[in-house]
Amino acid sequence: MKQRKPARKTGNTRRIAKASAPKRKSDRPVALPAECVIASAPGLRTTLLKRVGDAGNVRIDASAVQRIDTASLQVLAAFARDRRADGLPLEWLGVPDCLTEAATLLDLTTALGFANPGSGSSVRA
Amino acid sequence: MTLDLTQFHGVFFEESFEALDSMESALLKLDVGAPDAERINTIFRVAHSIKGGSATFGFTAIASFTHSLETMLDEMRSGRMHVTQPISNILLKSVDVMRAMLRAVQNNQPIDAQSVADLQFDLELAIAQKDAAPSASTSAPAAAVAIAQPSAAPVAVAQHAAVSTASSPAAAPGLTTTGEVPRWEISFKPHQELLARGNDPLRMLRELAALGKVTTRAMLDSLPSLDELDSRSCYLSWTIEVEGPQDEQPVREIFDWAEGDCDLTVTRLNPPVATGVETSTGLEAAAGVAHAPNAATELASAAAQEATASASATAPSAAATPAAQPAVKEAAPAKQEGLGSNVGDSGSIRVSVEKIDELMNTVGELVITQAMLSQLGQKLEGPDAEQFRSSLANLERNMRGLQESVMRVRMLPISFVFSRFPRMARDLAQRLGKQIDLKLTGQETELDKTVMEKIGDPLVHLVRNSIDHGVEMPDVRVAKGKPAVGTVHLDACHRGGNIAVEVSDDGAGLDKERILAKARSRGLVGPNDTLTDEQVYDLVFLPGFSTAEKTTDVSGRGVGMDVVRRNVNELGGKIEIKSFPGKGSKFLITLPLTLAIVDGQSVAVGGETYIVPLVSIVESMQLKPTQVSRVAGRGEVLSFRGDYLPIIRLHEIFGVEPRSRALHEGLIVVAEGDGRRVGLFVDDLLGQQQVVIKSLETNYGRIEGVSGATILGDGCVSLILDLPGLIRAASMSYAA
Numbered sequence: 136m137k138q139r140k141p142a143r144k145t146g147n148t149r150r151i152a153k154a155s156a157p158k159r160k161s162d163r164p165v166a167l168p169a170e171c172v173i174a175s176a177p178g179l180r181t182t183l184l185k186r187v188g189d190a191g192n193v194r195i196d197a198s199a200v201q202r203i204d205t206a207s208l209q210v211l212a213a214f215a216r217d218r219r220a221d222g223l224p225l226e227w228l229g230v231p232d233c234l235t236e237a238a239t240l241l242d243l244t245t246a247l248g249f250a251n252p253g254s255g256s257s258v259r260a
Numbered sequence: 261m262t263l264d265l266t267q268f269h270g271v272f273f274e275e276s277f278e279a280l281d282s283m284e285s286a287l288l289k290l291d292v293g294a295p296d297a298e299r300i301n302t303i304f305r306v307a308h309s310i311k312g313g314s315a316t317f318g319f320t321a322i323a324s325f326t327h328s329l330e331t332m333l334d335e336m337r338s339g340r341m342h343v344t345q346p347i348s349n350i351l352l353k354s355v356d357v358m359r360a361m362l363r364a365v366q367n368n369q370p371i372d373a374q375s376v377a378d379l380q381f382d383l384e385l386a387i388a389q390k391d392a393a394p395s396a397s398t399s400a401p402a403a404a405v406a407i408a409q410p411s412a413a414p415v416a417v418a419q420h421a422a423v424s425t426a427s428s429p430a431a432a433p434g435l436t437t438t439g440e441v442p443r444w445e446i447s448f449k450p451h452q453e454l455l456a457r458g459n460d461p462l463r464m465l466r467e468l469a470a471l472g473k474v475t476t477r478a479m480l481d482s483l484p485s486l487d488e489l490d491s492r493s494c495y496l497s498w499t500i501e502v503e504g505p506q507d508e509q510p511v512r513e514i515f516d517w518a519e520g521d522c523d524l525t526v527t528r529l530n531p532p533v534a535t536g537v538e539t540s541t542g543l544e545a546a547a548g549v550a551h552a553p554n555a556a557t558e559l560a561s562a563a564a565q566e567a568t569a570s571a572s573a574t575a576p577s578a579a580a581t582p583a584a585q586p587a588v589k590e591a592a593p594a595k596q597e598g599l600g601s602n603v604g605d606s607g608s609i610r611v612s613v614e615k616i617d618e619l620m621n622t623v624g625e626l627v628i629t630q631a632m633l634s635q636l637g638q639k640l641e642g643p644d645a646e647q648f649r650s651s652l653a654n655l656e657r658n659m660r661g662l663q664e665s666v667m668r669v670r671m672l673p674i675s676f677v678f679s680r681f682p683r684m685a686r687d688l689a690q691r692l693g694k695q696i697d698l699k700l701t702g703q704e705t706e707l708d709k710t711v712m713e714k715i716g717d718p719l720v721h722l723v724r725n726s727i728d729h730g731v732e733m734p735d736v737r738v739a740k741g742k743p744a745v746g747t748v749h750l751d752a753c754h755r756g757g758n759i760a761v762e763v764s765d766d767g768a769g770l771d772k773e774r775i776l777a778k779a780r781s782r783g784l785v786g787p788n789d790t791l792t793d794e795q796v797y798d799l800v801f802l803p804g805f806s807t808a809e810k811t812t813d814v815s816g817r818g819v820g821m822d823v824v825r826r827n828v829n830e831l832g833g834k835i836e837i838k839s840f841p842g843k844g845s846k847f848l849i850t851l852p853l854t855l856a857i858v859d860g861q862s863v864a865v866g867g868e869t870y871i872v873p874l875v876s877i878v879e880s881m882q883l884k885p886t887q888v889s890r891v892a893g894r895g896e897v898l899s900f901r902g903d904y905l906p907i908i909r910l911h912e913i914f915g916v917e918p919r920s921r922a923l924h925e926g927l928i929v930v931a932e933g934d935g936r937r938v939g940l941f942v943d944d945l946l947g948q949q950q951v952v953i954k955s956l957e958t959n960y961g962r963i964e965g966v967s968g969a970t971i972l973g974d975g976c977v978s979l980i981l982d983l984p985g986l987i988r989a990a991s992m993s994y995a996a
Binding site: 173176177179180183184187203204205206208209210213214216217237240241242243246 | 478486
């Protein structure tokens with residue numbers, strides 16, 4: 136496994152991102168598709184890979200999600216954990232019930248950053 | 261990924277029918293009032309397996325019906341409902357309905373929805389009437405899911421309130437003997453390929469949540485960073501605690517489809533105090549009927565899983581199992597043991613009949629080749645000839661061994677046929693108002709599968725006859741000084757290379773006078789003819805012959821006695837009747853062990869060799885000219901022990917030029933078929949041997965008087981005579 140970079144100690148990135156309108160292209164939230172299933176998981180991974188090291192606040196828009204499976208949640212969990220390890224912020228937007236239920240059942244709420252505001256992630260329904 | 265489930269349908273039906281048979285026999289043994297707990301368990305497991313299988317395959321009607329049945333059985337199992345005669349009847353009817361449903365689905369025919377609905381209503385009514393005590397139901401937690409959780413603590417998941425209903429006993433959290441809700445710890449470690457094979461742990465967890473309160477702890481230690489992650493591989497594993505299910509089985513069933521794609525251990529965290537109960541149930545479940553496609557493997561794995569589970573359960577497992585790794589390691593030897601012991605218990609495999617027939621055929625060919633070699637060896641001379649012959653003798657011995665082993669593979673205990681009779685006797689006795697004690701003996705006697713399939717119907721007819729016509733009504737019996745309960749006895753045994761099956765009863769016996777009167781009225785017997793007992797009893801085998809004063813639905817169904825005899829004859833067997841007025845009657849069927857090989861006497865007629873089955877031969881003799889007389893229109897007859905037997909000249913029947921046409925220059929083989937004896941005129945007797953029967957119908961066409969052909973040691977084809985057919989053919993040719 137790749138050696139992760141030590142988490143940065145800069146405190147300013149650990150704040151909860153404000154829901155301000157995106158100014159740059161990279162500020163756009165990552166929109167999850169309605170069907171987050173194993174078939175779409177490789178695409179999701181590719182998308183997230185581009186943003187994993189983003190120094191700015193990465194927002195994931197989950198409002199369209201109607202169905203999600205373990206494969207997709209696993210990709211999201213790896214992404215969230217990698218960012219957290221680097222001390223980078225992550226914000227969830229429009230988390231639907233089906234996503235919270237799935238994350239809870241799989242005990243991935245912490246890994247996804249649903250439940251740990253102190254770690255630099257935030258959730259807005 | 262989609263899996264074509266239809267490929268498992270055949271196995272499912274086969275197993276379900278077998279399971280229903282065992283359920284039926286368990287039901288028949290169930291004592292009303294004081295049922296054996298284990299028997300109820302057996303019955304319950306069958307219903308449960310069929311329910312599981314039919315739900316898996318989408319046979320919803322069957323699944324729904326068996327669910328009701330299972331509910332009732334569960335009530336009985338837990339002692340909340342008692343086994344009464346009406347309940348026992350409903351359960352037996354359920355077996356019939358399930359069988360009919362399975363048969364309908366198997367043949368793509370519509371299910372008789374009305375009868376299913378009626379019985380299901382009866383079932384549910386019975387449950388509702390008996391189920392006075394409210395089941396201990398725990399308050400279903402709210403369905404709300406909290407988003408924020410303390411980071412370190414396991415996540416408690418509230419179950420969907422709608423899923424837990426009181427009608428589903430397996431799903432409803434109940435109380436054990438200790439009063440504690442059973443808690444199970446599941447260590448679920450998917451292999452990397454689990455997701456790619458179409459399994460989704462999320463779906464399994466949802467199903468678990470439907471069983472009871474679920475608490476999950478995910479292990480993310482193996483989850484790589486995003487750039488190293490293969491999105492189709494599973495890196496996560498879970499420790500799940502579920503509260504509620506009484507049995508381990510429903511928990512395991514959820515992971516059925518992931519079998520082989522994960523490491524799974526299920527451990528009861530709070531074992532019940534009543535020792536033995538849970539464990540034995542679990543083990544018996546493993547030994548019981550498997551419900552899903554591959555029975556053999558599943559049985560083995562189920563046993564292994566049970567062993568694993570019990571091994572973990574007996575070990576004082578700490579409530580908090582931080583790492584599941586050691587638990588798996590501990591369980592590994594147990595798994596091995598489980599597999600081993602299971603193989604010892606039921607080391608059997610399912611093989612298609614075609615494969616065995618193919619093997620049988622090959623062995624048959626080998627027997628012929630070996631016979632050819634033996635014949636060749638006899639002619640050899642020279643220094644090595646003796647050694648060659650002794651090797652040939654070895655070969656012959658081994659061939660015989662091989663042949664016997666292959667034959668044994670095709671053999672099944674006759675209990676497969678007998679097992680249908682207890683139910684039949686019970687139903688018939690109830691309907692006719694008689695009391696019957698059905699005794700079955702010699703059930704382990706083995707006979708060829710083909711013979712068994714064909715003997716079923718004749719036996720049904722005989723048993724039905726015995727109950728309907730043989731055994732008298734209880735009051736009549738008592739008046740005659742007999743016990744009110746009549747006995748019908750079915751017995752099977754090996755008798756000198758044959759199987760003897762006997763159906764006897766202690767009823768009134770055959771009424772000789774009535775049979776004779778009936779035969780006279782129909783002109784079958786002349787008014788002044790005197791017949792021996794044997795000949796009188798023989799009359800009942802004539803087509804359409806019945807002395808029953810009224811045709812009941814019992815005696816009106818199925819095959820007649822003429823068909824019984826024809827079926828038995830077709831199998832190369834014979835049937836005899838013995839009757840003792842007022843004491844009972846006895847039908848004795850003698851059958852060959854197999855239809856593939858026959859013991860025969862080879863006889864020479866001109867340049868041809870024919871095989872006469874030994875079972876048909878009475879004796880062989882040389883005729884004196886004085887023993888023969890000619891009867892106008894009926895050919896030649898010979899006097900044989902005070903009887904006159906027609907002589908059949910085989911050379912005339914088969915159009916062969918004989919060595920001599922003079923009867924005293926050849927030999928007479930007295931043989932019988934269809935209860936008639938004849939003298940077969942042949943040139944010579946050649947020897948006795950076992951011959952492999954080759955079907956003429958398959959390879960050429962049907963010939964009256966010939967049951968098949970065989971290949972002799974010298975490579976020549978020889979016809980095997982069918983005595984009943986030969987007698988028919990001969991009498992027709994003389995009549996013409």
